[in-house]
Amino acid sequence: xxxxxxxxxxxxxALSAPYVPASDDVVLERLPWRAGDATATALAGLRAAARSDxxxxxxxxxxxxRYFDLALxxxxxxxxxxxxxxxxxFKGEPGAEWLTMRGVVRQYRxxxxxxLQDFERALQKDPSHAPAHAWRGAVRLVxxxxxxxxxDCEALRRLDRAALAGACAxxxxxxxxRLEDAxxxxxxxxxSAGADEQRVWLLTRLAEVAxxxxxxxxxxxxxxxxxxxxxxSVYLRTAWADFLLDESRPAEVLQTLDGRESVDSxxxxxxxxxxxxxxxxxxxxxxxxxxxxxAARARGDTTHLGEEARFELQVRGDPVTALRLAQENxxxxxxxxxxxxxLLSAAATGNLAAARxxxxxLQRTGFxxxxxxxxxxxxxAPPRPDPPAR
Amino acid sequence: xxxxxxxxxxxxxxxxxxxxxxWAAFATALLVTGSxxxxxxxxxxxxxxxxxxxxxxxxxxxxxxxxxxxxLDADGNGEIxxxxxxxxxxxxxxxxxxxxxxxxxxxxxxxxxxxxxxTHTDGxxxxxxxxxxxxxxxxxxxxxYRLLGDIDTLHRGxxxxxxxxxxQAAVLVPGxxxxxxxxxxxGPLASMATFLVQGVWHIWxxxxxxxxxxxxxxxxxxxxxxxxxxxxxxxxxxxxxxVAVVTAFTAAHxxxxxxxxxxxxxxxxxxxxxxxxxxxxxxxxxxxxxxxGGRRWVVAFGFGLIxxxxxASVLADLGLPAATLAWSLAGFNIGVELGQLAxxxxxxxxxxxxxxxxxxxxxxxxxxxxxxxxLAALWFVQRAFDLSWPI
Numbered sequence: 137x138x139x140x141x142x143x144x145x146x147x148x149x150a151l152s153a154p155y156v157p158a159s160d161d162v163v164l165e166r167l168p169w170r171a172g173d174a175t176a177t178a179l180a181g182l183r184a185a186a187r188s189d190x191x192x193x194x195x196x197x198x199x200x201x202r203y204f205d206l207a208l209x210x211x212x213x214x215x216x217x218x219x220x221x222x223x224x225x226f227k228g229e230p231g232a233e234w235l236t237m238r239g240v241v242r243q244y245r246x247x248x249x250x251x252l253q254d255f256e257r258a259l260q261k262d263p264s265h266a267p268a269h270a271w272r273g274a275v276r277l278v279x280x281x282x283x284x285x286x287x288d289c290e291a292l293r294r295l296d297r298a299a300l301a302g303a304c305a306x307x308x309x310x311x312x313x314r315l316e317d318a319x320x321x322x323x324x325x326x327x328s329a330g331a332d333e334q335r336v337w338l339l340t341r342l343a344e345v346a347x348x349x350x351x352x353x354x355x356x357x358x359x360x361x362x363x364x365x366x367x368x369s370v371y372l373r374t375a376w377a378d379f380l381l382d383e384s385r386p387a388e389v390l391q392t393l394d395g396r397e398s399v400d401s402x403x404x405x406x407x408x409x410x411x412x413x414x415x416x417x418x419x420x421x422x423x424x425x426x427x428x429x430x431a432a433r434a435r436g437d438t439t440h441l442g443e444e445a446r447f448e449l450q451v452r453g454d455p456v457t458a459l460r461l462a463q464e465n466x467x468x469x470x471x472x473x474x475x476x477x478x479l480l481s482a483a484a485t486g487n488l489a490a491a492r493x494x495x496x497x498l499q500r501t502g503f504x505x506x507x508x509x510x511x512x513x514x515x516x517a518p519p520r521p522d523p524p525a526r
Numbered sequence: 527x528x529x530x531x532x533x534x535x536x537x538x539x540x541x542x543x544x545x546x547x548x549w550a551a552f553a554t555a556l557l558v559t560g561s562x563x564x565x566x567x568x569x570x571x572x573x574x575x576x577x578x579x580x581x582x583x584x585x586x587x588x589x590x591x592x593x594x595x596x597x598l599d600a601d602g603n604g605e606i607x608x609x610x611x612x613x614x615x616x617x618x619x620x621x622x623x624x625x626x627x628x629x630x631x632x633x634x635x636x637x638x639x640x641x642x643x644x645t646h647t648d649g650x651x652x653x654x655x656x657x658x659x660x661x662x663x664x665x666x667x668x669x670x671y672r673l674l675g676d677i678d679t680l681h682r683g684x685x686x687x688x689x690x691x692x693x694q695a696a697v698l699v700p701g702x703x704x705x706x707x708x709x710x711x712x713g714p715l716a717s718m719a720t721f722l723v724q725g726v727w728h729i730w731x732x733x734x735x736x737x738x739x740x741x742x743x744x745x746x747x748x749x750x751x752x753x754x755x756x757x758x759x760x761x762x763x764x765x766x767x768x769v770a771v772v773t774a775f776t777a778a779h780x781x782x783x784x785x786x787x788x789x790x791x792x793x794x795x796x797x798x799x800x801x802x803x804x805x806x807x808x809x810x811x812x813x814x815x816x817x818x819g820g821r822r823w824v825v826a827f828g829f830g831l832i833x834x835x836x837x838a839s840v841l842a843d844l845g846l847p848a849a850t851l852a853w854s855l856a857g858f859n860i861g862v863e864l865g866q867l868a869x870x871x872x873x874x875x876x877x878x879x880x881x882x883x884x885x886x887x888x889x890x891x892x893x894x895x896x897x898x899x900x901l902a903a904l905w906f907v908q909r910a911f912d913l914s915w916p917i
Binding site: 156169170217434435 | 540554566567568569584586588589591592593594602603604605606609611612641642643644649650653676679680681682705722724740871
């Protein structure tokens with residue numbers, strides 16, 4: 137107690153300690169919902185339905201789906217846990233919807249084999265269940281299996297989901313290294329897209345493809361079109377910030393992400409930019425990120441690994457730690473950005489062989505990104521790979 | 527649902543929401559999923575200390591989670607006030623205790639003995655103080671953690687456990703089998719080593735102990751001639767002085783540390799803390815206007831007795847294992863001495879080298895004594911009058 141008192145004296149303001157509020161009226165917490173608002177009412181209805189009919193897989197799946205939407209809308213993983221618990225309360229023989237929802241929750245935790253199994257079973261029960269195809273395609277893309285993903289894109293097209301099928305196929309082409317085909321397919325999907333959310337997403341992907349094709353003006357134009365739609369999208373902001381960092385325009389990153397420090401991925405881009413520019417905020421942001429990664433590690437969460445590798449390499453300048461994290465990340469996450477951080481870390485440690493898996497992928501697909509091919513020591517005119525099955 | 531929406535419109539809405547959700551498959555699965563979400567998942571922080579059959583601890587649970595589990599927002603305005611939490615204290619305690627089973631040769635009887643709040647990075651938490659008694663005082667401890675298991679499967683309990691003085695940590699997953707923590711009770715030597723490290727660490731972070739020691743050591747490389755300080759003629763003179771001071775301080779605080787740790791003597795901690803601050807003030811003041819002359823070892827002994835009580839309360843916080851009490855106590859004592867010796871070893875050669883310089887006499891000796899005196903005086907006021915300000 138005594139040494140703690142002395143320590144407290146030396147470092148007091150940073151330490152928080154339990155306290156008893158001075159009055160009953162002190163507001164301790166503001167809830168993201170309020171009894172009686174539309175969301176709370178809808179949830180209460182779905183909860184009541186699930187409770188009154190515990191044998192209904194449909195009721196459990198509906199409640200879980202609403203929770204999962206809330207997780208995405210509010211950026212709050214608690215709702216993913218609620219969704220999973222709602223699913224777990226149903227004990228009978230599940231239908232396609234229930235199985236798909238559980239797969240969705242599993243992929244969120246990066247349990248990709250478990251998720252794929254669930255989507256598989258859902259499609260056995262109902263081969264025309266579009267969400268199971270969409271999610272399975274997405275997971276296969278994350279795992280660098282564009283040929284398999286293309287089967288799901290094709291199924292979506294047959295099910296008359298034109299925009300979704302186009303988005304799926306566009307990405308499958310891109311991850312297979314066929315950037316011209318990717319751009320053309322995404323353009324077509326854009327023409328048939330119905331909602332601004334879809335346009336933002338397609339424009340973001342088109343911008344990424346253009347950047348990989350080494351056409352920064354086209355990429356920037358796409359990003360600006362997407363931003364002009366005014367739909368808040370973490371993915372768009374993240375990709376736009378990465379583009380600006382690649383183009384050595386860190387000052388604009390600070391501008392475009394101003395006030396968005398609460399999202400870890402955006403805070404990482406802010407910190408990279410502030411570190412490059414030697415801004416005073418860099419130190420505090422760096423500590424915040426370290427705390428958040430440590431908190432994730434403490435609870436056994438490994439979904440941050442790729443981002444943490446980038447933090448170690450670009451911000452803290454520790455390529456050895458970065459390489460270890462990037463390698464672990466690449467065992468489950470194999471998108472181009474995962475390959476890129478693996479290559480960067482390996483190159484920084486002078487041990488390019490450690491990025492064998494990413495180099496193999498570049499060679500196999502002929503993925504055209506100039507930066508990555510240069511890192512991997514590959515020629516930038518790749519041989520045309522076999523087209524994925526259509 | 528009994529809303530004024532026609533079934534057709536409701537169905538349309540549902541379909542639209544579905545379409546957006548499918549879309550989300552691509553928008554979310556294809557970015558680093560976890561880090562796209564702004565918040566962290568639900569955690570509770572459980573700190574438990576089990577020494578023999580005694581259990582004490584603290585459990586921080588997010589107000590948001592308590593709201594979902596047992597309801598706090600009585601007026602439904604979306605804000606949780608302290609009054610709303612206070613009125614649910616009994617229900618909260620019952621719910622929390624029903625979600626945790628601690629056992630040592632049979633279940634331990636746990637109680638919530640206090641309620642407070644705290645803020646973590648993701649919002650406000652209720653802080654429950656735990657106390658209890660186990661049936662056995664040795665052997666393994668098992669922990670069955672079930673908090674929120676039926677509500678949020680991503681919830682985790684972050685456990686820090688001090689079992690018979692040995693720290694352990696674990697992530698508790700609700701719904702999994704009870705976690706067993708080995709009857710760690712380490713051998714006497716391992717226990718001694720653990721407490722030795724703690725002893726070194728606690729003298730190093732105990733700024734006031736260090737300041738007291740340094741205030742007494744600063745004049746060791748100087749002698750007073752005709753009302754002025756000059757450097758000692760040789761290293762031996764300085765060493766003799768340092769040995770006298772350090773030996774006296776060590777002997778004194780070893781005596782009271784042992785007496786207090788064994789529970790034979792106890793003093794009110796506020797009084798002890800205040801006197802320790804005062805001891806730094808007096809030791810520093812004596813450098814600026816000497817009254818004790820060459821008998822500083824007497825001061826070191828007298829106040830050393832009080833500093834020993836200060837170390838004892840640290841030791842009490844760590845929890846002395848009953849089985850290896852004597853070894854742990856000895857280890858902690860030796861650790862404190864080694865930590866002290868390290869400080870002396872760093873200080874003395876440097877001070878001896880600089881003793882003839884103005885830098886040492888004006889800046890380090892006079893300036894340092896003033897600084898120590900002012901800082902300790904602030905501590906004294908803070909502790910004696912129970913004030914708090916951030917210094």
